[in-house]
Amino acid sequence: MSTAILTGPPVPGSPLEGDLRALGFDVRIATGADEAAGLLAALPAAERAALVDPRFVGHVHALRLGLTDPRFPAAAIPGAATALPEARPALLAALRQASAGPRPDGQRPVRSSQDGASPGGPATDTRPARADVLPDLVAAALADGGAAPHRPELGPLVATVPGDPQARNEARQALAAVDDEDVRLRSAVKARDGFFTTFCISPYSRYLARWCARRGLTPNQVTTASLVTALIAAAAAATGTRGGFVAAGVLLILSFVLDCTDGQLARYSLQYSTLGAWLDATFDRAKEYAYYAGLALGAARGGDDVWALALGAMVLQTCRHVVDFSFNEANHDATGNTSPTAALSDRLDGVGWTVWVRRMIVLPIGERWAMIAVLTAATTPRIVFYALLAGCAFAATYTTAGRVLRSLTRKARRTDRAARALGDLADSGPLAEGFAARLGGVARRLPAFAPPVIALAGAAAVTLTAALTPYGSPWTAVAALGYALTSGLAVARPLKGALDWLVPPVFRAAEYGTILILAARADVDGALPAAFGLVAAVAYHHYDTVYRIRGGTGAPPHWLVRAAGGHEGRTLAVALLAALLGAPQFTIALTVLAVAVALVVVAESVRFWVSSGAPAVHDEGEPA
Numbered sequence: 001m002s003t004a005i006l007t008g009p010p011v012p013g014s015p016l017e018g019d020l021r022a023l024g025f026d027v028r029i030a031t032g033a034d035e036a037a038g039l040l041a042a043l044p045a046a047e048r049a050a051l052v053d054p055r056f057v058g059h060v061h062a063l064r065l066g067l068t069d070p071r072f073p074a075a076a077i078p079g080a081a082t083a084l085p086e087a088r089p090a091l092l093a094a095l096r097q098a099s100a101g102p103r104p105d106g107q108r109p110v111r112s113s114q115d116g117a118s119p120g121g122p123a124t125d126t127r128p129a130r131a132d133v134l135p136d137l138v139a140a141a142l143a144d145g146g147a148a149p150h151r152p153e154l155g156p157l158v159a160t161v162p163g164d165p166q167a168r169n170e171a172r173q174a175l176a177a178v179d180d181e182d183v184r185l186r187s188a189v190k191a192r193d194g195f196f197t198t199f200c201i202s203p204y205s206r207y208l209a210r211w212c213a214r215r216g217l218t219p220n221q222v223t224t225a226s227l228v229t230a231l232i233a234a235a236a237a238a239t240g241t242r243g244g245f246v247a248a249g250v251l252l253i254l255s256f257v258l259d260c261t262d263g264q265l266a267r268y269s270l271q272y273s274t275l276g277a278w279l280d281a282t283f284d285r286a287k288e289y290a291y292y293a294g295l296a297l298g299a300a301r302g303g304d305d306v307w308a309l310a311l312g313a314m315v316l317q318t319c320r321h322v323v324d325f326s327f328n329e330a331n332h333d334a335t336g337n338t339s340p341t342a343a344l345s346d347r348l349d350g351v352g353w354t355v356w357v358r359r360m361i362v363l364p365i366g367e368r369w370a371m372i373a374v375l376t377a378a379t380t381p382r383i384v385f386y387a388l389l390a391g392c393a394f395a396a397t398y399t400t401a402g403r404v405l406r407s408l409t410r411k412a413r414r415t416d417r418a419a420r421a422l423g424d425l426a427d428s429g430p431l432a433e434g435f436a437a438r439l440g441g442v443a444r445r446l447p448a449f450a451p452p453v454i455a456l457a458g459a460a461a462v463t464l465t466a467a468l469t470p471y472g473s474p475w476t477a478v479a480a481l482g483y484a485l486t487s488g489l490a491v492a493r494p495l496k497g498a499l500d501w502l503v504p505p506v507f508r509a510a511e512y513g514t515i516l517i518l519a520a521r522a523d524v525d526g527a528l529p530a531a532f533g534l535v536a537a538v539a540y541h542h543y544d545t546v547y548r549i550r551g552g553t554g555a556p557p558h559w560l561v562r563a564a565g566g567h568e569g570r571t572l573a574v575a576l577l578a579a580l581l582g583a584p585q586f587t588i589a590l591t592v593l594a595v596a597v598a599l600v601v602v603a604e605s606v607r608f609w610v611s612s613g614a615p616a617v618h619d620e621g622e623p624a
Contacts, residue, residue: 001026002048004067007036007134010054019060023068025050033099033134040092049091050082051135057171058159059180061187065152066159069270072150076139079161081149094141098134133161157183185210188268195356196366201260208257209264219266223279226258230287234294237376240301248294249377255287256369278609281547282540284365289314289536291372292385296529299381307528308520309385311535315512316389318539320396322425322505325546327403329421330414330501363395407498419494424545424555425504426491429566435488443492451490452502458486459510462571466514471521472579476514480575483510484568508542511567515574519590522583530590537598538570544605560604564597 004025010017017027030036036051043049050067056079066077073087083091130136139149158175162168188209189202212222233251236244262280266272296310360367371391375384428436436443443450465479490503512535519531541564545555555561565573570593577589 002050002068003028003043004050004052005030005036005039006052006054007033008054014054014057016052016054016056019063020050020052022060023064025067029054033095036134037092037095037099040088040095043088045088046085048082048084049088050080051091051095051138053079053133053135053161055161055168056080056159057162057168057175059157059175059178059183061180061184062154062157062159064184064270065154065157069150069152069272071272074142074147074149076135076142076149076151077154077159079133079135079159081135081139081142083149087147090142090145090147091138094138094145094147095134097141097145098137130161130163132163136161155183155187184268188264190263190267194364194366195360196370197260197364200370201257201366202264205257205260206264206268208261209268212261212265213269217265218276219262219269219271220273220276220279222258222262222265223276223283226255226262227283227287229258230255231290234290237291237294237381238297238301240298244298245381246377248291248298249373249375252291252369252373252376256366259284259287259365275610277551278547278605282543282605285318285539285543288317288365288369289539293529293532295376295381295384296532302380304380304382305528306382306385307532308516309382309389311516311519311528311532313385313388313392314532314535314539315509315516316392316396318512318535318542319505319509320392320399321546322508322542323396323400323403323502325550326422326425326501326504327407329425329549330407330418330495331410331412332421333415333417361395362399363391368392404499404502407501410498412498414496414500416494419496419500420554421549422495422501422504423491424549425542426487426495426507427504427542427545427561427567428487428491429564429569430562431484431572432488432491432566432568435485436492437488439489439492443489446493448497449499451493451495451497452499452506454486455490455503455506455510458483458490459506459513461486462510462575463513463517466517466521466575466578471518471523471583474579476518477572477575477579480514480568480572484572487568507567511538511571514571515590518574518578518586522578522586524583524587526587527583527590530587530594534574534590534594534597537594537601538564540605541597541601544601548608556601556604556608560601563600570597 002025004020004027006016006027006029008029008031010029020027028039030039040049040051052067058077058079062077063080066075066080067082069075070084072084074081074083074091076082081091142149156178157180158171158178160167160171162171185206188206190197193202229251233248233255236251237248238244262276266276292310292313296307299306363371368388368391371387372384375387426432446454462476462479462483465473466476469475487507495501495503515531515535516528519527541556548554548556564570573593574590577593578586581589
């Protein structure tokens with residue numbers, strides 16, 4: 001139960017108490033600041049607490065946004081402030097400070113987090129905190145104490161504390177002029193999304209989200225339904241029949257509708273959770289890659305082996321995502337972060353139609369799944385993968401080239417945090433770490449562009465050796481050992497260079513590509529499906545790393561990275577297996593390795609994400 005404390009006698013005829021109870025608050029009334037502080041101190045420590053001015057006039061959804069969002073320790077809107085249990089001591093201290101009396105000028109600046117994120121860099125708002133509105137004074141005191149409350153974007157919603165009857169009447173008129181439910185529905189849709197999602201899915205999926213909310217369904221339940229639907233779609237594709245392919249296409253679109261609905265339901269009802277963040281972050285990849293496997297199985301039933309294409313599509317798609325993550329982490333908090341290329345991109349965004357064209361050509365998840373679904377129903381799995389590989393290759397080239405150009409023209413100094421994030425994304429194991437420790441002096445004398453060039457040289461050497469030598473050749477293992485050496489040299493100094501964000505995606509391409517090539521060169525049944533399983537397990541580990549970093553908790557524990565071998569250790573292990581074992585035994589070894597990696601990384605991931613200390617990661621950026 002949450003408790004809302006009214007900081008004075010209720011206003012006759014005001015619906016405020018009913019609105020707060022409808023939001024799940026137990027309402028208590030204080031006659032002044034001292035009594036409010038006493039009530040706040042006496043509340044159970046595990047409860048959310050809110051302070052609300054009894055004269056408050058506003059929409060219910062404004063109160064919902066300001067007082068019930070579980071992502072932020074403290075939050076405030078005009079006339080109301082709230083704190084989760086971890087921020088309750090700060091709220092109580094701010095209340096006692098505010099009750100001691102206003103500043104001599106009777107006003108305090110209201111501070112707010114302008115980016116809508118957690119506190120940690122608040123900007124000063126020019127709006128003053130009225131001396132007679134206690135929650136506003138408390139919010140200002142929180143900001144003064146370094147615990148700036150989150151201030152949600154209210155848009156047209158009304159949230160105010162009228163100072164006289166005329167102002168109260170005007171506020172009520174403004175309240176009646178805005179449809180609270182319409183605003184709530186529109187705000188449930190992600191602000192930035194792809195063309196297909198925005199115009200073909202969201203216009204009706206938001207109503208499905210409301211339907212789910214009114215029936216007590218949770219976002220996690222909808223996310224699970226989306227996963228189950230996608231797995232059924234994969235199973236339908238695996239039948240290899242035309243009817244199965246048509247059903248698979250329809251079910252894949254339905255799965256995507258549910259995928260949009262779960263996030264909209266979370267925003268509509270503010271049901272954010274740690275478990276939900278993990279499910280949402282991982283299930284999209286699981287659904288898509290399971291569908292690739294279903295298509296490959298269906299093609300095999302018809303006598304067409306497309307496992308290499310399926311694995312190639314997964315490798316390309318994962319590497320695209322790593323490029324996105326690495327670039328964003330490298331530039332997230334860079335100082336002096338300006339670029340003529342970025343300025344041009346911003347200007348293009350101001351020209352209406354170019355926004356949608358540029359979002360579509362990067363083939364985000366909506367466009368990609370729509371293309372896969374239509375081609376599955378109308379053509380063959382081989383054509384699906386040809387189109388997917390061509391589209392993703394073009395999108396990867398477009399986005400990577402643009403980001404390289406931005407990086408070369410950007411005058412920015414990257415932070416230690418960004419360098420640590422790139423180092424964590426590199427996924428270096430014991431071999432690379434050992435070489436890095438011994439080659440640190442050499443690395444510091446190399447030019448600024450050296451890390452990505454060295455990483456690319458080692459990656460090219462191992463993949464080309466695997467491709468150009470016969471299966472079982474020891475030269476691939478030798479090249480893999482050289483790759484471990486170059487990998488260590490590439491990360492031997494902090495990754496702060498303009499193009500150092502390319503190092504993690506180069507490592508991903510080298511590891512995944514080597515596994516694909518060696519499995520294809522083995523040329524026996526089962527080798528490529530086993531390689532698909534291994535790459536899927538390793539990719540899960542890399543996605544898990546990304547979402548931990550984005551949640552602010554850093555990389556997975558070091559023991560897990562070492563136990564999984566690191567990217568260079570796994571590459572060397574697969575190369576040695578190919579050199580020492582015959583093709584049938586190599587297939588078995590890949591299967592065992594895939595199962596072992598999956599068990600270790602998934603078990604630790606589940607333990608972490610269901611723990612109370614895990615962050616809630618909710619992506620509101622570009623669609624995946």
